Amino acid sequence: MLLAQPATPALAQQAVADDTGYQLGHGWQVPDTDLTLGGYAASSLDKVQGQPWTLDVNSLSLFLWWQPLERLKLFSETELENALTVQQRRTSSDGAYLALERLYADWTQSDALNLRVGKFLTPVGRWNLIHAAPLVWTTSRPLITSEPFPTNATGAMVYGTLTSVGAGLDYSLYGSIGKELRPNHRLDTFNKAYGAHLSYPVQDSLQLGISFANFEQINERGERKNLVGVDATWSRGGYEVSTELGWRFSSEGDNSAEKGGFIQGVAPLGGKLYAVGRYEYFRESGSQPGVNLWLVGLDYRWNRALILKSEYSKAVDNRIDAKEGFLLSVAVLF
Amino acid sequence: MKLTRGILLLAIAGLHVLxxxxxxxxxxxxxxxxxxxxxxxxxxxxxxxxxxxxxxxYWPDGQHIEPINLPADDPRRQRFSQVVLGMPPDRLDAYWNELYFHGVLPPTVLQSVEAVLRFVSMTPGGIGYVPLCSIDNRVTIALTIDTGGSAAERFSPAACKREQPVR
Known part of the structure; x- marks a missing residue:
């Protein structure tokens, strides 16, 4: 009788966790429930140009997902940003903000057809979709991956993997009518938006993507913007080269247009040590010329979940106060 | 009820000792x-x-697929990962981190071939990989992978005797 009972994935995970112990970066399955907890934390020590040394607890992010039905999943990510800042012997939590990064329900009809409703990461490029500190190689974020568009959207999305197309084409189509869930006061959120993102693994080691978005933002009503982007990631044997390029056109003309891109390389130096190099260019609306940013870094990837990063960046034609200087950070996925 | 299933799976997970x-x-x-x-x-x-x-x-009939892995340091997992996914398990860390960030977990890991056989035999939608010569009447072969890494849908019992390494 007992052997006839089908196992559930939740219980299988539980069995493994109980057998091997909790592992960083694998989340925690709450016993006897369909609830999983996870998250990440990041802290940095930086000396950026024009400012004193600063120690920051940048983010403390909590994931929570619940799968009450086989085809229904609820997911949330809540992030405590800038929880603590230490600067010139002064400790402050004035910049602390509890952000709702994601809150959505997913209904899976099939591998090719999923419906998401709620607040989600805007599917533009690759970096925005994997921006968590333990997942990326640098503490700083390329400007093109966040400046030209709101990084979150509240609305609906249809997405899936078309396994009948070669090695599997990932697609997402989304729309928003504004009304952002817990809008972050630091961001100019969508008023209305629609867009699409396609991603395709050309080989095991190469992933290509294209993005399109048409949108209007809350603080610039009446100005319609079109964003197109391409992204590519190649990785093999510990080496990685990634790039994202984006162009944003505006109904207000060329002065409101933005464009930019980056190319980043990662090379293993032996053991758990990696060298990182990046060049990026970004031209903000109304700014001539664009800023050129160069970055070199050294990372120590302790394991799948824990990474120590150090980097130095230098800018040319920096008229938009892009951060340049030394950054050290530690990030852990839990 | 969940508790009894949990105990069962704990027992399965512990079979690696054997x-x-x-x-x-x-x-x-x-x-x-x-x-x-x-x-x-x-x-x-x-x-x-x-x-x-x-x-x-999801399988074509709508059943959820429950893939099972052997531990990352198991030589059979290493080979399976290389042949099927094109790289060893540790090179997939970044991939699984990205999926985890979106609430998708990697396949469940069980510690032994016997545990895989038991889980698959009891789980609708379950799928696992085991040495060809270790299968029994609890499971059905969905695909075989020969020593050269080629896949086939049919299995000749003679292949087991022919290809089984000398111990």
């Missing part, structure tokens, strides 16, 4: 197995890769 991995195991032909009587089949290595990358999560 069957430690063999250093020779990596050279054995492998069988990708589903529960006995299941109609689920896998059309070649690319389709199997999509299952083990969690890109394909």
């Amino acid at each position: 069957a430690p991995p063999s250093a020779l195991a990596a050279d054995e032909p492998m069988a990708v197995v589903v529960a006995e009587g299941s109609r689920h089949r896998v059309e070649g290595l690319p389709a199997l890769a999509e299952i083990y990358r969690r890109k394909k999560q």
Whole structure:
């Protein structure tokens, strides 16, 4: 009788966790429930140009997902940003903000057809979709991956993997009518938006993507913007080269247009040590010329979940106060 | 009820004590197995890769796929990962981190071949891989992978005797 009972994935995970112990970066399955907890934390020590040394607890992010039905999943990510800042012997939590990064329900009809409703990461490029500190190689974020568009959207999305197309084409189509869930006061959120993102693994080691978005933002009503982007990631044997390029056109003309891109390389130096190099260019609306940013870094990837990063960046034609200087950070996925 | 199932799976997970991995195991032909009587089949290595990358999560009849892995340091897992996914398990860390960030977990890990056989035989939608010569009537072969890394849907019992390494 007992052997006839089908196992559930939740219980299988539980069995493994109980057998091997909790592992960083694998989340925690709450016993006897369909609830999983996870998250990440990041802290940095930086000396950026024009400012004193600063120690920051940048983010403390909590994931929570619940799968009450086989085809229904609820997911949330809540992030405590800038929880603590230490600067010139002064400790402050004035910049602390509890952000709702994601809150959505997913209904899976099939591998090719999923419906998401709620607040989600805007599917533009690759970096925005994997921006968590333990997942990326640098503490700083390329400007093109966040400046030209709101990084979150509240609305609906249809997405899936078309396994009948070669090695599997990932697609997402989304729309928003504004009304952002817990809008972050630091961001100019969508008023209305629609867009699409396609991603395709050309080989095991190469992933290509294209993005399109048409949108209007809350603080610039009446100005319609079109964003197109391409992204590519190649990785093999510990080496990685990634790039994202984006162009944003505006109904207000060329002065409101933005464009930019980056190319980043990662090379293993032996053991758990990696060298990182990046060049990026970004031209903000109304700014001539664009800023050129160069970055070199050294990372120590302790394991799948824990990474120590150090980097130095230098800018040319920096008229938009892009951060340049030394950054050290530690990030852990839990 | 959940507690009894949990106890059962704990027992399954503990079966590795009875069957430690063999250093020779990596050279054995492998069988990708589903529960006995299941109609689920896998059309070649690319389709199997999509299952083990969690890109394909449903069988054609709508049943949820429950893929099972052996531990990352098991030579059979190493070989399976190399042949099917094109890289060793540790090179997939970044991939699984990205999926985890979106609430998708990697395949469940069980510690022994016997544990895989038991889980697959009891779980509708379950799929695992085991040495070809270790299968029994609890499971059905969905695909075989020979020592050269080629896949086939049919299995000749003679292949087991012919390809089984000398111990």
